[in-house]
Amino acid sequence: MNLSKPWIVSMLLALCSVGSPAWAADTPTPAEFAWRGQLVLPPGASLVRAALPVEALLRMQSAAGHDVRVFNADGAVVPYALLRPADLERSAPAVQTRAYPAYPLFTTSTGAPAAPGAVEVRLSADTATPGSAWVRWSAADKTGTKASAAIPANAQPLQAALFDTRAEQHPLAALRLTAELPRNTLVHLRLESSANLQDWQSVPVKGPLFRFDGADAPANTVLELQQPLEVKGRYLRLAWAGQDGVNVTALTGQVATAQTQAPRVRAALPPGAPDGNSLVWTLPFATPLLALHVEALQDNTLVPVRISGRNDASQPWRALASSVVYRLDTVGQGSRNRALDLPTTSVRALRVEASNGQPLPAGGLQATVELAPLQLAVLASGPAPFTLAVGRPNTTSAAVEAGVLGAVSPARLAELPAAAVKQLRADAPDAPQLWAAKLLPSGVSLRTATLWLVLVAGVLVLAGVAYALLRQLTGSK
Known part of the structure; x- marks a missing residue:
C-alpha cells in the first residue's frame, strides 16, 4: 500500500486516535451521572447505610435503581446493595x-x-x-x-x-x-x-x-x-x-400495627401543561410513585378527577386511580383532600382530568408526588472520598444482592450506621444529554452508540482510502 500521500496518513492516524477510547469497556464514570454526592462516613465505619436524597431520586433513570453507583477516589465501583422498603420496615400484615x-x-x-x-x-x-x-x-x-x-x-x-x-x-x-x-x-x-x-x-x-x-x-x-x-x-x-x-x-x-417504616419522599412538581380538560405533567425521572397529592389552589373547590399515566407519548393513557379534589377553607373547620395512594408504578407522564365532564378548577392545581425511598448498604473499600452517583440512562445494574452484604454484617442492614450525603453536583433533570440518551433504544448507552458511530466512520474512512488507492492504481496503468 502506498502511504506516501500525506492526507492518507493523516486520516489513518485520526481514525486510530478517535477510535482508541471507544474500544474501552463501557464502564461509567462519575462525570456521566446527572447527580453526585459525597458520602460522609461515621468514624471507624466501613459498612454503612445511606439514603438517596430527593434531588437524586428526581434524576434516577431506572425504576429499579440500576443507574446508582458508589465510586471510591480511584474511580472504582465499591460493593453496594439496594435496600427496598421491605428491607427497612418491620411490620405485621394488615389485620x-x-x-x-x-x-x-x-x-x-x-x-x-x-x-x-x-x-x-x-x-x-x-x-x-x-x-x-x-x-x-x-x-x-x-x-x-x-x-x-x-x-x-x-x-x-x-x-x-x-x-x-x-x-x-x-x-x-x-x-x-x-x-x-x-x-x-x-x-x-x-x-x-x-x-x-x-x-x-x-x-x-x-x-x-x-x-x-x-x-x-x-x-x-x-x-x-x-x-x-x-x-x-x-x-x-x-x-x-x-x-x-x-x-x-x-x-x-x-x-394498627407497630412498625418502623421509612418515610416517603415528597417532591412538588412544576405547573402542569393544559391539554384540553386535563393537566399533564412530564416526569424526567423513573423513580416509582407511591402517591399523588393534587391540591386546589382556590377555595370552595370540589371536583372528581381521574389520574392516568404512561411511559411514552406513543402509548395510550393507563388509568391509575380516581379521587376527589376539594378545598373548603370556610366550611366548618375547613378541609382539604389528602394524598391519594397509587399502585406502585414508574411513569414518565401523569394526567389529571375532571370526571363527568366537569371543568378543572379555574384557580389551577398543584401536584406533589410521594416517591418510594431508596437506601443503600455500602462497603467502603479503597481510598476515600466516596462518591454516590445517580442518573444515567440505559445503565445496567452493578449492585450486589442485599443478602451478600447481610451475610458479612454483624447487624441487620437496616440498623447499620448511617452515612450523611453531601451534594456535589445536580444537573437539571431534563438536561440535553439525558434527552439525547432517551432517543436511543432500550439497553443502548451513549458510550455504545458512540462506539458504533466511530466504527461506521472508520469503515467510511477505510472505504475512502481504498477508493483513493484504486484510483492511483488505475491512473498508473
Missing part, C-alpha cells in the same frame, strides 16, 4: 377486626316514657341535639350478625350510630364502614369514644367519605384515624348531622 353492627340512636317526645329495653346515651353539648338519646340492645345484636332492635314508632331517629367495641383487644388505625352514602357529595363524620355512654371524647379523623356516579368514579368508605385508637372497654359513636341520605349499618376496624 381487620370482626364486623361491629351499628345501633341507631333516637330521641322520644318530651315526657314520653323510654322504649322498653332502651339505654340512655348522653350527647355532647356541642352536638346538633345536645342532651340525651336512646339506643336499644338486643341479644341478636351482640353476635354481630344482625342489626339492632327496631326504633319505636313514636321515636325520632338521629343522624348518628353507636358501636359496642368494648371487647376489641387491638388499637385501630381506620374504620371501614358498611354504609349507604348520598351520591356526588362529601360526607363529613364526627367520631367520639366513651367508656360509660355519658362522657365522650372526640377522635380526630382524616378526610370525608364519598361515592360519585360514573364508571371508575371515586369512592371512599374508609374513615382513617389521625392516630391509633384504643377501643377496649369503650363505645364508639359516629354522627353526620345535617347530611341526609346516610345509613351506616356496620364497621370493621383496621388494626
Whole structure:
C-alpha cells in the first residue's frame, strides 16, 4: 500500500486516535451521572447505610435503581446493595377486626316514657341535639350478625350510630364502614369514644367519605384515624348531622400495627401543561410513585378527577386511580383532600382530568408526588472520598444482592450506621444529554452508540482510502 500521500496518513492516524477510547469497556464514570454526592462516613465505619436524597431520586433513570453507583477516589465501583422498603420496615400484615353492627340512636317526645329495653346515651353539648338519646340492645345484636332492635314508632331517629367495641383487644388505625352514602357529595363524620355512654371524647379523623356516579368514579368508605385508637372497654359513636341520605349499618376496624417504616419522599412538581380538560405533567425521572397529592389552589373547590399515566407519548393513557379534589377553607373547620395512594408504578407522564365532564378548577392545581425511598448498604473499600452517583440512562445494574452484604454484617442492614450525603453536583433533570440518551433504544448507552458511530466512520474512512488507492492504481496503468 502506498502511504506516501500525506492526507492518507493523516486520516489513518485520526481514525486510530478517535477510535482508541471507544474500544474501552463501557464502564461509567462519575462525570456521566446527572447527580453526585459525597458520602460522609461515621468514624471507624466501613459498612454503612445511606439514603438517596430527593434531588437524586428526581434524576434516577431506572425504576429499579440500576443507574446508582458508589465510586471510591480511584474511580472504582465499591460493593453496594439496594435496600427496598421491605428491607427497612418491620411490620405485621394488615389485620381487620370482626364486623361491629351499628345501633341507631333516637330521641322520644318530651315526657314520653323510654322504649322498653332502651339505654340512655348522653350527647355532647356541642352536638346538633345536645342532651340525651336512646339506643336499644338486643341479644341478636351482640353476635354481630344482625342489626339492632327496631326504633319505636313514636321515636325520632338521629343522624348518628353507636358501636359496642368494648371487647376489641387491638388499637385501630381506620374504620371501614358498611354504609349507604348520598351520591356526588362529601360526607363529613364526627367520631367520639366513651367508656360509660355519658362522657365522650372526640377522635380526630382524616378526610370525608364519598361515592360519585360514573364508571371508575371515586369512592371512599374508609374513615382513617389521625392516630391509633384504643377501643377496649369503650363505645364508639359516629354522627353526620345535617347530611341526609346516610345509613351506616356496620364497621370493621383496621388494626394498627407497630412498625418502623421509612418515610416517603415528597417532591412538588412544576405547573402542569393544559391539554384540553386535563393537566399533564412530564416526569424526567423513573423513580416509582407511591402517591399523588393534587391540591386546589382556590377555595370552595370540589371536583372528581381521574389520574392516568404512561411511559411514552406513543402509548395510550393507563388509568391509575380516581379521587376527589376539594378545598373548603370556610366550611366548618375547613378541609382539604389528602394524598391519594397509587399502585406502585414508574411513569414518565401523569394526567389529571375532571370526571363527568366537569371543568378543572379555574384557580389551577398543584401536584406533589410521594416517591418510594431508596437506601443503600455500602462497603467502603479503597481510598476515600466516596462518591454516590445517580442518573444515567440505559445503565445496567452493578449492585450486589442485599443478602451478600447481610451475610458479612454483624447487624441487620437496616440498623447499620448511617452515612450523611453531601451534594456535589445536580444537573437539571431534563438536561440535553439525558434527552439525547432517551432517543436511543432500550439497553443502548451513549458510550455504545458512540462506539458504533466511530466504527461506521472508520469503515467510511477505510472505504475512502481504498477508493483513493484504486484510483492511483488505475491512473498508473
